[in-house]
Amino acid sequence: MSEDRHLIVNADDLGLSPAVNEGIFAAHRDGIVTSASLMVLRDAAPAAVEALARHPNLAVGLHLDRRSSFPGHMPGKGRTPEVECRKQLECFRALLGREPTHLDSHKHVHETDPAFGAAAEALAAELGVPLRNRGIRYERRFYGRDGISPTHLIALIEALPPGWTEIGCHPAVGPVPISSYDVERQIELATLRDPSVKILLNVSDVRLCSFAHVFGA
Secondary structure (H helix, E strand, C coil), X not given: CCCCEEEEEEEEXXXXXXXXXXXXXXXXHCCCCCEEEECCCCCCHHHHHHHHCCCCCCEEEEEXXXXXXXXXXXXXXXXXXXXXXXXXXXXXXXXXXXXXXXXEEHHHHHHHCHHHHHHHHHHXXXXXXXXXXXXXXXXXXXXXXXXXXXHHHHHHHHCCCCEEEEEEXXXXXXXXXXXXXXXXXXXXXXXXXXXXXXXXXXXXXXEEECHHHCCCC
């Protein structure tokens, strides 16, 4: 096994709100975020897509979003996980004019709902792109009030095993009232832009990559 260590820092929830959009772009521009996952059904998705033109090096995947998690959702006939996932892929293609670099899901529903997970796996296989925590190790410990400090992130990076690892994150520039994970998003943004984290990556043997590099490395 190669001893090389490759790190992808992926920001979830692009398109959830203007504050989240700006937080992700700031964490990419001034910090260590290399990829993001777009929620195509959310109101701020079109604005996010428009802004992506100014961030050509940010890889963009599809953040599959179960409609039953929407406030006031009414189930629709024929809305199987397979149909729902494919409709969101079609929406992604319409918005961006290209394929996603990777797939994951809101609140990791593809790992907690077997039917949704099977649909996501089938779609990822068809596209030939990574699905979160399938093949590429997913480090989920950058989360929660006690797990998002620069010191904690540095420790996670220093302890990375050989191979590829994805660290997920959820930055925002301001409040996100529709999310239960709110204040923490602003703390995450500060950590992702912290100079000590960026210095560590500059002097370590960890290669910062995006999902666009997975098959070209």
